[in-house]
Amino acid sequence: MTNSNAMRFNIAFILWCALFLLLGGAGLAGLSAVGRLPAPPVTATNCIDEKFKFMHDTEIRNPGLIAVGSSVTWRNLDFSVFAEHYGGDVEPLNAAPCFLYVNQTAFYTDFLLDNMPSVKSVMSVFSMRDFSACAASPTEFFRPEDAKGYVFDKDPAWHLYLKNFRPVSFARDVVDLPGMRSGKDASASMVMDPYGSGPFTLPKPEIREDFQLDATCLDHLSAMSEDLSRRGIDFIVVLLPQMPAWRDAYDPGGVRDAEFRREVSRRLDPTRTVLIDAQQGLHLSNDQFTDHAHLQWRSVPLLMRYLISQLDKSELSLSHAGADQAGGGPDHAL
Structure with a gap:
């Protein structure tokens, strides 16, 4: 019985x-x-999972240049301007999601490079916000085994919905994501262009919060720079100009911002690095920003043209053929 x-x-x-x-x-x-199914939950953050979904769907499978970082990188690069200047010599991919700090960016970059042998150059756009909370943020923010098959082998990911199911965030995304994906929810837009960048526009600039420089983040930047050099990959580091209203509210005279820029420069491995401090070449007004970490999309081409002008002065070659023939990368910073 x-x-x-x-x-x-x-x-x-x-x-x-x-x-x-x-x-x-x-x-x-x-x-x-x-059209209401959230991206497979590789992480607990919808804008990161949406980037993994883009990486799964994109036809850019063998980029020569990848952009990595937080939304400071995701929303401040327009690679169509690169296409106008370089033509087909550069195949860029903006792989940056959102909310990452430098330690997490380094972890994510390792994951991408382990699976993207075509990459010759890595680009990151940084603001001080990226360097503010590494000690308190988990470095390994996703399981590589969850992402690898989905992103690089285009495997179906139905099992991830069961393995990483989070009912509250899932239900919220079912309601909110359509407006974010279409751009109707402008304040949290998930729209991505063909290169993976996230155009962002707000009707009125926002100063937002203050933050402090976390020295731990600088250590992670050093390690990331050294790792890229060991891999034989060029590292293009772009420092975003400071928003005047944020400076006036939290950093009168720009003392902390100047320290941040000095420390970043000091921590980069000079062997294969190009440092472009856009503060030196661009003088932007408040209405050209959405907030301290993002430019209005209409202002991004200004940054792109400045980057191109500085890259053209460097010894770095962004083309696949040029990178293969050059052997060594640039050994100076701008």
Whole structure:
């Protein structure tokens, strides 16, 4: 009798599990059909998962240059300007998601480079915000094994919805993501251009919060720079100009900002690094920013043209052929 009860329990358990999987799969398929299915939950943050989804879907499979970092990188690069200048010599991909600090950017970059042998150059756009909380932020913010098959092998990712299911955030994303993906929710837009960049425009600039420089982040930058040099990959570091209103509110005279820029320059391995401090060449007004970390999208081409002018002065070659022939990278910083 006991064995019979156990058998019935096991059969019922298997049937309920099968029913749960069947209903779950049908629910995910239904949400996908109406455009409300969130990206597979590789992380707990929708804008990071949306970038993994873009990487899964994009046809740019062998980039020569990848951009990595937080939304400071994601929203402040327009690679169509690169295409106008360099033509087909550069195949860039903006792989930057959002919210990352430098330690997390270094971890993410290692993951990408381990799976992208075509990459010759890495570009990051930084503001002080990227260097403000490394000690308090987990470096390994996702499991590489969860992302590898989905991003690089284009494997289906239905299992991730079950493995990493978070009901509250999932339900919220079902409601909110359509407006974010379409750009109707301008304050949290998830729109991405063909290169993976995230155009961002706000009607009125916002000063937002203050933050302090975390020396731990500088240590992670040093390690990242040294690792890229060991890999034979050029590192293009771009420092965003300071928003005047943020400076006036939190950093009168720009003392902390100047220290931040000095420390970044000091921590970079000079062997294969080009440092472009856009503060030196661009003098932007408050209305050209959305906030301290992002430019209005209409102002991004100004930054891009300045980057191109400085890259053209350097010894770095962004073309696939040029990078292969050059052997060594640039050994100076701008």
